[in-house]
Each structure stands twice: as C-alpha cells, then as structure tokens.
Amino acid sequence: METLEFIFDSDPALHPAQPAALCGVVGSGNLEILVQPGEDAGLCTVRVKTSARGFGTTWQAVLGAFAATHAAGGTRIDINDMGATPAVVTLRLGQALSEYHQGGAR
Amino acid sequence: MNAPAPRAWDTQRQSRRRRLERAASQGLERRVPAERIIDLLEAVIEPGDRVCLEGNNQKQADFLAESLADCNPERIHDLSMVQSVLALASHVDLFERGLARRLDFSFSGPQGSRLARLVQDRRIEIGAIHTYLELFGRYFVDLTPNIALIAAHSADAAGNLYTGPNTEDTPVIAEATAFKSGIVIAQVNELVDAVPRVDVPADWVDFYVVAPRPNYIEPLFTRDPAQITEVQVLMAMMAIKGIYAEYGVKRLNHGIGFDTAAIELLLPTYATELGLKGKICTHWALNPHPTLIPAIESGCVESIHSFGSEVGMENYIAARPDVFFTGADGSMRSNRAFSQTAGLYACDMFIGSTLQMDLAGNSSTATLGRITGFGGAPNMGSDPHGRRHPSPAWLKAGREAGGDGAIRGRKLVVQMVETFREHMAPVFVEELDAWKLKESMGMDLPPIMIYGDDVSHIVTEEGIANLLLCRTPEEREQAIRGVAGFTPVGMARDRRQVENLRDRGIIRRPEDLGIDPRQASRDLLAARSVKDLVRWSGGLYAPPARFRNW
Numbered sequence: 205m206e207t208l209e210f211i212f213d214s215d216p217a218l219h220p221a222q223p224a225a226l227c228g229v230v231g232s233g234n235l236e237i238l239v240q241p242g243e244d245a246g247l248c249t250v251r252v253k254t255s256a257r258g259f260g261t262t263w264q265a266v267l268g269a270f271a272a273t274h275a276a277g278g279t280r281i282d283i284n285d286m287g288a289t290p291a292v293v294t295l296r297l298g299q300a301l302s303e304y305h306q307g308g309a310r
Numbered sequence: 311m312n313a314p315a316p317r318a319w320d321t322q323r324q325s326r327r328r329r330l331e332r333a334a335s336q337g338l339e340r341r342v343p344a345e346r347i348i349d350l351l352e353a354v355i356e357p358g359d360r361v362c363l364e365g366n367n368q369k370q371a372d373f374l375a376e377s378l379a380d381c382n383p384e385r386i387h388d389l390s391m392v393q394s395v396l397a398l399a400s401h402v403d404l405f406e407r408g409l410a411r412r413l414d415f416s417f418s419g420p421q422g423s424r425l426a427r428l429v430q431d432r433r434i435e436i437g438a439i440h441t442y443l444e445l446f447g448r449y450f451v452d453l454t455p456n457i458a459l460i461a462a463h464s465a466d467a468a469g470n471l472y473t474g475p476n477t478e479d480t481p482v483i484a485e486a487t488a489f490k491s492g493i494v495i496a497q498v499n500e501l502v503d504a505v506p507r508v509d510v511p512a513d514w515v516d517f518y519v520v521a522p523r524p525n526y527i528e529p530l531f532t533r534d535p536a537q538i539t540e541v542q543v544l545m546a547m548m549a550i551k552g553i554y555a556e557y558g559v560k561r562l563n564h565g566i567g568f569d570t571a572a573i574e575l576l577l578p579t580y581a582t583e584l585g586l587k588g589k590i591c592t593h594w595a596l597n598p599h600p601t602l603i604p605a606i607e608s609g610c611v612e613s614i615h616s617f618g619s620e621v622g623m624e625n626y627i628a629a630r631p632d633v634f635f636t637g638a639d640g641s642m643r644s645n646r647a648f649s650q651t652a653g654l655y656a657c658d659m660f661i662g663s664t665l666q667m668d669l670a671g672n673s674s675t676a677t678l679g680r681i682t683g684f685g686g687a688p689n690m691g692s693d694p695h696g697r698r699h700p701s702p703a704w705l706k707a708g709r710e711a712g713g714d715g716a717i718r719g720r721k722l723v724v725q726m727v728e729t730f731r732e733h734m735a736p737v738f739v740e741e742l743d744a745w746k747l748k749e750s751m752g753m754d755l756p757p758i759m760i761y762g763d764d765v766s767h768i769v770t771e772e773g774i775a776n777l778l779l780c781r782t783p784e785e786r787e788q789a790i791r792g793v794a795g796f797t798p799v800g801m802a803r804d805r806r807q808v809e810n811l812r813d814r815g816i817i818r819r820p821e822d823l824g825i826d827p828r829q830a831s832r833d834l835l836a837a838r839s840v841k842d843l844v845r846w847s848g849g850l851y852a853p854p855a856r857f858r859n860w
Binding site for chain 1: 539540541544728729730731732733734770771772795796801827828830
C-alpha cells in the first residue's frame with residue numbers, strides 16, 4: 205500500500221446537495237471515491253491509498269487534470285484504489301463529483 | 311540441333327502412386343482403423359515433405375497431429391509445415407521431436423512462447439508469418455502441400471466429408487492438395503450412412519479415420535457481457551456516434567475482444583435510440599459472436615458470413631437462415647478463405663483492439679518472448695488498394711484522406727484501446743516491442759499487426775483521433791499523443807498543437823461528440839450477462855460450461 209496526498213487549486217464547487225458522496229467499489233481494477241466538504245473554497249485536497257506503488261506522477265497528472273477541468277474547490281476527496289487505470293479514475297471522479305453536487309442523480 | 315532430353319511430366323503423380331502403393335501393400339484401405347494411423351502416416355509421408363496439418367481457430371485435427379508427433383523421426387523428418395494456426399501442444403511437439411524443421415503459418419496464440427524458445431535454440435526455421443489469405447494463396451503457388459491432414463465432423467463410406475458449421479480452412483487445404491497430386495487424410499468424429507451435406511467430395515479424399523474422440527473445438531469468440539467495463543461502454547458510445555454514424559458504416563468486421571463486444575451490445579439500445587437502426591452495421595464478415603444476438607433479435611442485422619462457427623451457437627444459427635449462411639441440412643457453412651476475402655474487399659470498416667501502438671500508428675500484439683502472429687486482423691485491418699466498387703463510407707474516408715479530387719476511397723481501419731492495459735502497461739509507446747523481437751528472433755521485419763498508414767481512426771477513453779485528416783507526420787504524431795491519455799507518450803504532447811487539431815476536428819473529445827462520460831453505464835448494454843444472451847436467443851444459444859455461472 206502507498207498513501208499519496210495532493211492539493212490542487214480548483215474553481216469553487218457548487219453547494220453540495222449532500223454532506224458526502226461515495227462512488228465506486230474497492231475491487232480489482234476499480235476504486236472507491238469519497239467526496240466531502242473541505243476547508244478552503246479554492247482548494248481540492250486529495251488523499252489516495254493505493255495498492256499499486258510507484259505511480260505518484262501519474263496520480264498527480266490525472267488528479268491535476270481533473271481539478272483543472274472541474275469545479276472541485278472546497279472539497280476533500282479520499283480514494284481507495286485497487287489498481288484502477290487512469291481511464292477508470294477519471295470516469296469515477298466525474299461520477300463522484302456529480303453525485304456530490306446533485307445528490308445521487310445518477 | 312539435338313532434341314531436348316525427354317522428361318517425365320508426371321513425377322508428382324508417380325510419387326503419389328508409389329505412396330498409395332506402400333499403404334496398399336500394408337493392407338491399408340480408404341477407411342483406416344484408428345490404431346493403424348501411424349502405419350499410414352509412415353507409409354505415405356516422406357522426409358522433406360510439405361505437410362499441412364489443419365489447425366483452425368475452432369476445430370482441430372488433433373488426433374492426426376498427435377499421431378504424426380508419435381511417428382518415428384528416423385522415418386519421417388525435415389518436414390516443412392504449412393498451416394494457418396499452430397494452436398495445439400502436439401503441433402510444437404513435431405519440432406521438438408525432430409519430425410519437422412520448417413514452419414510457415416499465420417497464428418500461434420497459446421504456443422507463442424514455446425515457438426520463440428525453439429527459434430532461439432535454432433530448432434525451427436520460420437519461413438514467414440502470414441496473413442490467412444497470403445498463406446492460402448501460397449498453397450496454390452509455392453507452398454502446395456504434399457500431404458494434408460484435415461478434420462471433419464463425419465464421413466460416409468465413400469469418403470465424402472461433412473464438416474459441420476466449422477468448415478473453416480478445410481476446403482482450401484483439400485483443394486490445393488488434391489489437385490496437385492498430394493494426399494489428403496481426414497479424421498472424422500463418426501462414420502455415417504449419408505452425410506448431411508458434402509463439404510469436401512470423396513474424390514478429393516484418399517483416407518479417413520474415425521478418431522477415438524471428437525475433435526477439439528475452442529470457443530474463441532465468446533465474451534461474457536458481465537466483464538464489460540464502463541470505460542468500454544464509453545469508448546463504444548464514442549465509436550458509434552463519432553465513426554459508425556458519421557460514415558454510415560453498414561458493412562464491417564469486428565475484432566475479438568470486449569471493446570467491440572460492447573459496441574455489439576449497444577446496437578439495440580444506444581445506437582437504436584440515436585436512430586441508427588438499418589443505417590449502420592447491417593452486413594457483417596464475422597464469426598457468430600454470442601454478443602451479437604441482441605442486435606440480430608432487434609432487427610439491426612441483415613447478413614453475417616463467418617470464418618468459422620462458435621461453440622454453443624449452432625442451434626441459434628440454424629434457426630436464423632435469413633441472417634447466416636446455412637446448408638440444405640440447416641447448419642452453418644463457414645469458410646475462412648471466403649470470409650477473409652469478404653472482410654478485405656467487401657467491408658468498409660475493421661475495428662479492433664491491440665496491445666501496443668507507436669507514434670506512426672503501427673500496432674502490434676507481439677510481445678517479448680512470444681511469436682504469435684496475428685490471425686485475421688492484418689487482412690481485415692488493411693486498406694485494399696485494388697478495390698473498385700464505391701460505397702458512401704469508403705468515398706467519404708477517401709475524400710478525407712485525399713481531398714475532393716480523390717480517385718479512390720479508403721477503408722476505415724479503427725483501433726480501439728484503453729490507454730493503459732492491466733497492470734498499468736501503457737498501450738501507446740515510443741517503440742513497439744516488435745522491434746526488439748525482430749532482433750532477438752533474427753527476423754527480416756518487425757512483426758507489425760496493422761501498419762500505421764492503414765489506420766484511419768484511434769478511439770481511446772480520451773477521444774477519437776482521425777488520422778485521415780492529418781497532413782504531415784508531425785500532425786499524425788500529435789493526433790496520436792492527443793488521445794494517449796496519461797501514458798508517457800500522451801503526457802509528452804504539445805498542448806497547443808493538440809488544441810489546434812481539436813479545433814480542426816482531427817481530435818474529438820466525448821463532449822465534442824455530445825457524450826457525457828458520466829452516462830457511460832453498463833445499464834446501456836442490451837445484455838449484461840451470458841444468461842441475458844441465452845434469454846435474448848429464446849433459449850437457442852447453449853453456452854459452453856465455463857460461461858455458465860448461474
């Protein structure tokens with residue numbers, strides 16, 4: 205296991221429809237994402253616990269691209285990863301943030 | 311002037327007669343008892359012979375393969391094997407036991423590692439890795455077999471053969487051998503009074519043997535819908551909306567894999583909601599993929615011609631003769647040579663997956679330490695420059711590549727890949743492993759499955775790159791980097807150039823196609839399990855045991 209911590213600038217998120225949103229499952233090639241309110245409205249803080257060591261640069265790039273293209277400021281995101289590919293991570297992040305905003309509209 | 315020395319013009323026929331006489335002198339007749347098969351093989355095969363041992367994707371001449379491998383290498387040696395698929399352990403045993411020396415083939419799948427070791431130990435000479443059509447073509451030019459060892463389902467007393475739905479390579483092998491004074495030996499599962507239909511006529515067949523057990527058949531094209539991921543659904547949505555719909559692709563071939571299975575399962579749902587029923591995917595060169603059942607049942611599909619059959623699909627096919635090619639007996643007639651020709655010349659699109667792609671778009675499934683070949687993909691996944699007949703999809707692609715004055719169309723050759731494979735192996739690479747394989751195996755050329763200049767589109771989770779519209783190698787490289795996601799190749803993109811390509815429609819993101827990735831749900835799949843497929847088929851599809859998990 206490896207734990208990684210990141211902080212990104214991001215546009216402030218819309219007011220959450222619910223205090224926390226949980227998306228995905230911890231299974232091989234998949235991941236679980238928990239989105240909760242953070243402290244600073246202009247920052248997105250992310251903590252990743254992953255079974256695959258040595259992919260810090262890739263996480264930085266995937267999460268950085270997400271924070272830059274989504275209004276994710278003022279959130280704290282916790283990720284439990286079991287070797288998901290960047291494609292799955294990106295898809296799941298979009299789903300989790302959407303659920304956080306819309307309260308499980310999906 | 312001296313007259314030229316008289317020469318015999320029938321040496322091959324004389325050789326054939328001598329071989330048949332040797333068999334007759336041992337009391338062997340047309341029907342050979344299974345326990346005397348080695349006597350027959352040792353009587354008719356000579357050292358140095360060119361032998362075609364029928365290996366297909368589905369049915370295998372496994373009893374004849376094992377029997378040949380058990381022959382005495384002091385009597386039979388230096389054989390040159392010419393066979394499309396090298397799938398069984400016994401196929402490789404021939405080389406390890408010193409019976410065979412040279413190999414010309416198309417695909418070796420599961421035996422790829424053993425084959426690579428034999429090459430490195432210099433115990434095998436590889437003539438070449440062919441496409442199927444190339445190898446079949448050479449059967450009639452410079453690789454004509456002296457001996458063909460083939461598989462069929464049943465024979466009658468005269469030796470007429472019935473192959474069942476897996477006709478596959480049998481007719482082309484038998485024809486090349488029988489009409490050039492070769493000897494054709496068939497293994498069958500059973501002897502019957504009258505075969506349901508004649509797939510190979512008795513006068514092309516010299517000997518047949520009822521094998522002690524039915525020939526092995528591999529369910530190679532069955533994909534369990536339960537394993538299709540949301541990312542594959544997303545890519546399938548992009549392919550349907552951004553390629554199938556825009557070019558109006560009606561005639562096509564799909565590769566083997568979950569990416570294209572996802573497309574098949576979106577035809578009755580997502581594609582139909584887009585109003586595409588009847589406008590795309592009506593005519594196919596394709597094995598009977600179980601994942602196509604919902605599209606067939608929904609009326610999306612008009613016709614399918616197949617290379618071979620698929621285990622469990624027999625009753626379903628027999629009940630849908632308007633869609634599949636079937637014989638008077640009701641069962642399917644497949645034919646690899648004809649279906650490959652159809653896929654090459656009569657289809658407007660090939661779409662399939664790969665393991666690696668470089669910055670020129672060359673792709674390969676070859677990995678270090680394995681020599682596998684590529685099966686059907688190289689013929690399907692190439693633009694046939696000799697094609698003449700137009701179609702809207704072919705003309706549109708041709709104009710994109712060559713401008714409005716283009717004098718020929720283009721086939722759509724689409725590679726569909728998630729940017730990373732399992733264990734975070736990047737699909738997009740600076741250099742294919744094929745180059746290292748070329749060095750370590752002493753090959754003339756790197757084993758490339760689909761040449762970059764044949765590729766028209768690349769679909770990844772990040773978007774679609776249209777390579778037809780690229781005008782320079784640099785644009786092409788950036789178009790590929792621009793859909794390569796977070797792989798090192800993708801991260802090394804020139805962001806400004808990629809945005810420019812996006813403005814010109816060369817790269818398109820899901821949002822450019824009006825697709826919200828969050829909509830990519832497995833709920834869109836017309837079937838989400840093998841059991842769903844059985845239900846769609848009205849109980850006619852009978853999946854093999856390993857796919858029954860309910």
